[in-house]
Amino acid sequence: MKPPIAQRRPSQRLLHGVTVTDDYAWLKDEKWQEVLRDPSLLDPDIRAYLEAENAYAEERLGPTKELQKTLVAEMRSRIKEDDSGVPTPDGPFSYLWKFREGGQHQLIGRTPRGGGEMQTILDGDALAKASDYFKFGGTRHSPDHALEAWSADLRGSEYFALRIRRWNTGEDLPDILTETGGSVVWGRDSSFFFYVQVDENHRPLKVFRHRLGTAQADDILVHEEKDIGWFTHIGESASGRFCVISGGDHDTTEEWLIDLSVPDAMPRLIAPRETGVRYSVADRGDELFILTNEGGAIDFKIVTAPLAAPERANWRELVPHRPGTYILGIDLFAGHLVRLERANALPSIVIRDLATQAEHTIAFDETAYSLDMIGGYEFDTTVMRFAYSSMTTPSEVYDYDMATRQRTLRKRQEIPSGHDPAAYVTTRITAIARDGAEVPVSILHRRDLVRDSGAPLLLYGYGSYGMAMPASFSANRLSLVDRGFVYAIAHIRGGSDKGWSWYLDGKREKKTNTFDDFVAAGHALIEARYTSTGRIVGHGGSAGGMLMGAVANRAPDLFAGILAEVPFVDVLATMLDDKLPLTPPEWPEWGNPITDEAAFNTIRSYSPYDNVVAQAYPAILAMAGLTDPRVTYWEPAKWVARLRATMTGGGPVILHTNMGAGHGGASGRFSRLDEVAIGYAFALDTVGLAGAKP
Template sequence: MKKSICPPFPEKIPYTYSLHGEVRSDPYRWVHKKKSKAVRAYLEAENRYTDEMMKPSLDLQKRLFCEFLSRINENDESVPYQIEGFLYFSKTKKGKQYPILYRKRNAATRPKAILDLNVLSKGRSYASLGNIEIKPGSTHLAYSIDFTGFRDFELRLRSMSGKEEITLYHNRVRSFAWANDGRYLFVVLEDRAKRPFQVWRRDIETGKTSFIYEETDPLFSVSVARSRSGKYLFIHSSSSTTSEVLYVSGDDPLKGLRIFAKRRSCHEYYVEHGEAGFFVLTNKQAKNFRVMFVREEATQEKFWVDVISHQQDLVIDDIDVFKKHMVVEERFQGFSRLRVVDLKTLSSQEIPLPEHLCSVSGYHNEEYDCDEYLFEYESYVSPESVYAYHFDSRKTTLLKQDIVKKGYRQSQYATELIEVRLEDGSVVPVTIVYKRAMRGDHLSPMVLTAYGAYGIPNDPYFSSTRLSLLDRGVIFATAHVRGGGERGEVWHDQGKMLLKRHSFTDFIACAKHLIAAGYTGSDRLVIQGGSAGGLLVAAVTNMAPELFCGVLADVPFVDVVNTMLDETLPLTIGEFEEWGNPKLKPYYKYINSYSPYDNIVAQNYPAMLVQTSLNDSQVMYWEPVKYVARLRELKTDERPLLLNVNMDAGHGGASGRYDFLREMAFEYAFILGVLGLET
């Protein structure tokens, strides 16, 4: 990277406000004005500076992109899944950015393309497909699509022939589900803060819409889904700590809604329908969740009975109910596995998996009466695969494993689980992957990542692009810090609200352990995190900048106080139960103690690449922009500080697969440059 270019320094315009007896200054607040010519000019200046600084890496970026491309099968086809006697699958074609959805009557018939995002996105810089729901009778499909990056989905109805298509809603659509007659479509709409809050029923034949339900509590969001059995439509209303389910007959959708069980504070429950009644996944007297059963006649809590009891060392993440079996996604010692329950005998069988350190979850299992369960499996070293588990024979069959071209051999790479014991007695797992031939006894360059929020687990996954790091001797590591969901709600609770700093101190402890154990050194340790993980890496960079030589912060949530004060923004109110409400003084004091934007000081910082998207609806672009501006103002070193703004995309970056690979090549070029591995 170049060193002698002068970066842009944005104008400081005084802006102050008082909160809890303190005067707060936010001199870069003017960049909130998205439509301002001055804001756009500044963002473009930052991009020009970043491009100029990264210009020496252009050849490396091209090499990396070619490496990425050489490993993937550009002409690929997914595993088919069945709905109403048709097989559905997607294809990717060389040179095309997006997959194409196909269907066919059976394996011997010729497939027909029914939805091509490449055609739909023509002339647009961004396109994201939301949900797809096949109309009962299989004559049409409803799908949602966003062309903005702001998750502003419109809803369209399309005939399977492709000759007819109408737009049902032009924006604000979140989820939707069909009644069994295929005439009525239940649709969830968002409010101005993008909270899904209303359910409407649309008559497809007449176009008439009828109001069904509104969630008035701003902490709660709504979704709608049809049970796999088809007998019921469920409306699920939930905050991050409490939930409630309402339901209506799938055969008689004009009937009124019924409440399954009245909401009560801190009770979460989720419902699946089976042959004899309802199966309920609940945290009722069960921090790690349990599965209960209730008959259809009376669904109140007092009638619920245990099917799978609560266990202290086992977390139940999800259930899938079929006519004769139930599949349980559970988590043991921090990592996921699958268990199949025979609903007649209640005997259970764990599905054997190749590795303990893995990611596993259900694939498309749309049919209620079926004899097999499809699931996806991957690990740091095993490419994404789809298996079929046969309920009767209890045998597992590999249906497809992604091809990694260019001579990939799994045996050349190794994974490890490292346990880091903290002063308070907690043990934080760290998973790592590396190329065996490159490891040796020396200190290795390392990329250390984490997420640690919302109770979301950060399970090991395969990445063919990551091989470009591993093959250059880089160790890839993930710290499974508190705040995530690896060990259930207890692990989550210990890293949120007034315990959020645990996520940061856990990460620092993991970094120190990896250095002390001889895996890496502070002069060759790059850290990476996105969104809430971007908050984490930005916070620890303020707290212990000497531990790291580089930081990659993707769409980082860094202006926590100001964002959580603005209830007009998407996510703010709903996330009071994750971060706290700074309008309350104890939460303000605590959040202000770690909010990265508010804790930048005059000290040396590592080399940093901060990335955002102009149309991000989850972390507003101005957060990382203001963060970089204040860093430029206060930091005392001359290491690179780069801001990269995608002017067209949203929270997930580029939507097309080739554009995504180019973004990854840019990121890896920065990482390798910081590590001195450009050649």
């Protein structure tokens, strides 16, 4: 079967003296907003093309069908099907989630605080029966424990409908709020709550107060962001006293507090926005604790301020800035301040007794590992919760008494089919980038791996938005490692793995550092004898998919294959389209090519779609979602069309579009495995291991 050939329908645009020609712009449905709400409205010509691509993908990946089934069975065998979370206490109850045997979606419920049978308030499996796609948004019980606010997305387009359910009857109230961000913050008397509504372009700009028993049309607008380049989110403050409205882009933030005990209270600004200054607020009585980069604190510091006068002039330093030690976040309790830090891509948790100011640290000894703080509902407690894992060690959840320093294991991730951490090795090497930067690379392989054997290697990367890639455990990737793959994570610039400056060195005019770092990581792995040239499969998703497109253009010979999930590859056209949901908020990350000629030239110089050239390319699998509001389906579709029309050899180039899902792929914990298996089967087939046994 020959691959589909997309029609060329050239459109041209003159910008900054440059004529940009796009042969495949027609693949963008002009009614894309309507398609997000109702996929059946997709233009018939575009649907026919995407379905032809899916048919080609089915045929081309057909020889791996049995392998895919085997991979799904393996990955499913590592999932504890009747799994449950650690109950989180709040007053007379402990709230938790669980799965039933064979269930795809969570059950949400609670037990009496001292233990007992779980009362289920939300049955995800039952709710999912009404649609092909189902994903919970936020769920949150009311302060009086009588109601549960819950939301769900039925398209994959991240439009969440909010409902309120009674705990005593299991019935929903008549209140239904549509096109929301999915989460709520309850008022203290449980008669009202706040939520964010997205606009016609899927942007979260407005915060409303909803009073139970009233229509959505009657909700009170309490905050509206006028800058379409800012996102707006809400959450509860540390003490539960306030609703925190957080606004910001990738450079700047601003926060407001609303007193939840006053039904008609309006937001109060903490400190006005100042370009380049980021801050977030936690409260403790009449004192605020603020995490900020103000004053040149690139890796952030913690200051305090009086609640009555929170403006910047009253900020007082508590934890000073230490270059290279990035403070990711803080949790505040009645008597303790907890901060999560990371230095040289290794995290630690630091606890400060607020009465004595004494500090101690929780850290681990492995070469590469992941730590995460897990928030709870209660403020006046000495117990905090965290999760630990490494690339060899399944996740462990601990309760930690901050006063006694006693650590209690509450849950260890079970692998029903068995897992022996001693059979694997996790280690780390350093790659030297073109400009001399030292790039950490975390590695997982079987202990019996023979170096110098030219083993295949999957190299994962992201490198955008300051998001670090943790060296955490994944049961799925064992299906590759057990078949002889080395699995590696490149902690490249654009992420914050080595601090906020590591992020700043991989954005805007420095974006190409991200790509150079990834290629350097590949070469370092070859030099360290973990793999060889042409045996690497690159893997990235979303902005990591942009990375995949860029390195395929720049270093095609390094790779056997490229696995690009929901890849952000049409960077220039997307950043020129200010109607798309994420474009204005993304300008601080990439630059605004509409008004800034230098940004236009920079983006145009690396945008994967715009830099496809006549050369041989490795095998490429691009995976997309029709209702994806973040990376729209037409980006990978256009990229694949241009690759096929331009490349001189190599391949194949395959496009697989999920016609019933968005950015996160299929809903349901087992359905998602089908898509993982497609990608892994592609990787195995690309390096000649489709028939390999674990």
